[in-house]
Amino acid sequence: MSTRSKKFLSYYKPYKGLFLSDMFFALMAAAISLVYPLIVRYITNDLLGKYDISQVFSTIIKLALLMIGLAVLEFVSNFYIAYQGHVMGAKMEYDMRNDIFEHYQKLSFNFYDNQKTGQLMSRITNDLFDITELCHHGPEDIVISIIKFVGAFVILIQINLPITIIVFAFIPIMFTFAYHMQHKMNSAFRKNRDRISEINAQIEDNLSGIRVVKSFANENREIDKFHDGNARFVESKRNSYWQMATFHSGLGMCTTFINIAVIVGGSLFIAKDIIKLADLLTFLLYINNIIEPVRKLINFTEQFQNGITGFDRFMEIMEIQPDIVDRKEAAGLKDVKGNIEFKNVSFKYNETKSEVFRNINLKVGAGDYVALVGPSGVGKTTLCSLIPRFYEVAEGEILLDGKDIRDIRLRSLRKNIGIVQQEVYLFAGSVMENIRYGNLEATDEEIIEAARNANAHDFIMELPDGYDTYIGQRGVKLSGGQKQRISIARVFLKNPPVLIFDEATSALDNESEKIVQESLEKLAKNRTTFVIAHRLSTIRNAGNIIVLTEDGIAERGTHTELLEKDGVYAGLYKLTQNAGQIMA
Structure with missing residues (x-):
């Protein structure tokens, strides 16, 4: 049994009692449906014409009461499997949705950097819708189908073997047809899910950026893009409906051929006195008991493809292992002072070969105020993102109070780090x-x-x-x-004892910046603070300014010391000063 199959079956475990009771009532409903044609055969073959009217009337009343009792029992059985069975499926879907959402929380920024939010949402919503039906109807339909199919075969073979053979000769044809259509439907349903994921991603992207859309007056462009995506979805649905239409029409034709074969064969057998009219009537009644299980099993293939396609997409996410996890020996933090040290730290993104930076060595004492400056793209934000382990170092280590952050439990580490970002969420x-x-x-x-x-x-x-x-x-x-x-x-x-300010004031006007800067300085008091600076005027009083370039740490010192060096920092400062004069 494959790992995915075991995972799927594991979701039944908490609802074992509900599942077994559902199967019991499914079994009962199937067994009851086999009784009615036998009662009709008894009435037409054994009762009518052999007894006087008073005996016939009395027996029919008893049989009527029996059938009413069976009907009530069948109603209870069908109601139970329709209600409680669906509840069980919904609970299993609930468990899966909880699992994938919890798994999302474990995945690192590396994962989200390469994903579209709308597609991730689709996997947690649309992809799991059909799993409810599969979890419920799958086992139930198989049980009902087997009972009806085997039961009808055993009963019919005792009535007349030749007609039974005629009827069941069509069954392999129907299953072969279903098997042939299975792969085509699977491909069609998979494409449907991919297309609806694309639409969800497009909608999420558009609604999140609706202010940008309107500011550029590009509503028509967005509408055209959506129409194109929607048209592709309709085309994929058209293909899946073509496969479904072929499937159901073919199945209906097979059913008609079985009825024709029974009517023609039965008529010839009656003419040759091989079979009685009552037995032919019984055969015609049982055809539904034969065809319905076959239809259920074949419908199950369609249902299975719908559900398992969604489950496969669910498992594609669940099988992605978080690349940042707690080590077995990881421990929590106590009495954090805030001493941070970078030792020969290098980093690169998973999908790239070149390093963002390498051999970073930096010591920051408890309560120190450190500013990181440098050209765009040199990794200032990324460097700070390594401290709470949003990304993992490629080489080297980062120490917090002398302890490798990889030996600290993630939750404990991040509880002790506060982040104020430029883009507030x-x-x-x-x-x-x-x-x-x-x-x-x-x-x-x-x-x-x-x-x-x-x-x-x-x-x-x-x-x-x-x-x-x-x-x-x-x-x-x-x-x-x-x-x-x-x-x-x-x-x-x-x-928290450690703070990271990621260009927290760069998007604000001067008045707002002044108020926010005052708040930040109050927050940073007596805390180890990393400031990623866009406006160099905001970090002039920093005790330690680190200048990052593509080659790593190029300069370090106070504002005055760095200006005297007349290096990278001085050049950046002059640029900002000139920009300020131009704006003024």
């Missing part, structure tokens, strides 16, 4: 909820205190509902400076 919800994200156990008073420290309290109180104001998706109802101060309040609430 706020969740849809209230101001209070977004600040509380820094410490989910914080009280309202602690949140308000964090907002005061971030110079955010005053503007928050001016919002329509204060701290309970809904700020929209990604905080669209707030200005850039307001969003940034909420993100700083979030880090104040987290209260």
